Amino acid sequence: MYTQAFKVLEILEKSDEPVETSEIAQALSLSKSAVWKHINELRQLGYDITASEEEGYVLHDKNQDYRPHIIYKHLKTKLIGRRMRFFESIPSTIWYGKDLAEQGGIDEMNGMVIIAEEQTGGIGRMGRAWVSPTGGIWVTIILQPQIPIDHLFMLTLAASVSVARVLRKMYDIGALIKWPNDIIIGDKKVAGILLELGAEGQKVEYCLVGIGIDANVNLESLNQTIRSTITSISQEVNQDVDRAVLLAAILKEFENRYEMISQGEYDAVIREWKNFSSTIGRRVRIVTLRSHFEGEAIDIDPNGALVVKKDNGKIERVIAGDCIHI
Known part of the structure; x- marks a missing residue:
């Protein structure tokens, strides 16, 4: 969708001087109004482009390795990520997605991915703070799902499976899923999923799938309390990873499962989730x-609830709460 806009971007990247509209138009066989349109598209994507009538367009912050045009080169999806918004810094991608979705025009935003280099007010489950410094992957996917409201939890399962699967495949690390929405390596969290929705009654207007991954986060920059509970991919593989390639792969895996869920193929996604689960079969403490x-986690039910056999033998289904492995 951004093919021509990225060709304009390529011209600006290669130039050490301001580039006039006519120069771009001639190089790409475009009209001046088309050049202006593509410049605005690039600005909406998050590129810092200034212009002057006398000199032309100037692109700032060139040759970054984690920007929409780089991610787009690796993207193999049909819907997810075909529209993007990028921010150097933003309070929260999910807050921005919610504001955007509630402005209307959700049809045009379906599949849009909001990407931030840094979140200053990132949020996790139950409104908790999520530390989101530079080097991570902090994204929100805007969706208009045709899925029954009582099966929307499947989106969390799909995103969790997608992240765990890609980390295993790309980096040969034993990523597992800790109920309800954490991806862990060993006993440390490396990623998390957050689901928000807008609905009227049983009608779902939109869903927001937030994915946060400590990809190349410098753990030494975090306080000791946080550092003791999380890890990063770069820490596990002893080198920085290509975030553009990683994100593109996760979006593809998620789209595959999103299509399955949209077609009612819930069981296949649940089976995958169970295969990656670090919680089922473990003794756990549940706090709601x-x-x-306390008890033994023995399953998840068709509604995504964790099934726990308590010490007194009774079966408890946990829809929301904290699950602590013990």
Whole structure:
């Protein structure tokens, strides 16, 4: 979708001087109005381009390795990520996605991916803070799903499976899923998933799938409390990873499972989730707003609830809460 816009970007990247509209138009056989349109597309994507009538267009911050045009080169999806927004710094991609979706025109935003180099107010489950410094992958996918509202939790499962699968395949590391939405390596968290939705009654207007991954995050820059509970991919493989390639691969895996869910193929995704689960078969402590108890995690049910056999033999289904492996 951005083919011509990225050709304009390539011309600006290669030039050490401002580039006039006529020069771009001639090089790409475009009209001046088309050049202006593509410049605006690039600005909406997050590129810092200034212009003056006397000199022309100037692209700032050239040759970055984690920008939409780089991600786009690796993207093999049909819908997810074909539209993007990029920010050097933003409070939260999911907050921005919510504001965008509630402005209307969700049809045009379906599949859009909002990407941030840094989040200053990242959020996790239950409104908790999520530290999101530079070097990570902080994205939100805007969707208009045709999925029954009681099966929307499947999007969380699909995103979790997609991240775990790609980390295993690309880096040969034993990523697993800790219920409900954490991806862990060993006993440390490397990624998390967050699902938000806008609905009226049983009608779903939009869904937001937030994915946060500590890809190349410098763990030494974090405080000791946080550092003791998380890891990064670069820490595990002893080198920085190509975030553009990684994100493109995850978006493709997610789209595959999103299509399955949209066609009602829930069981296949649930089976995958169970295969990657670090929680099923473990003794756990469950903490909810109303109670806390211990037992053995034995399954997840068709609604995504964790099934726990309590110490007294009773079966408890946990829809929301903290799950602590013990």
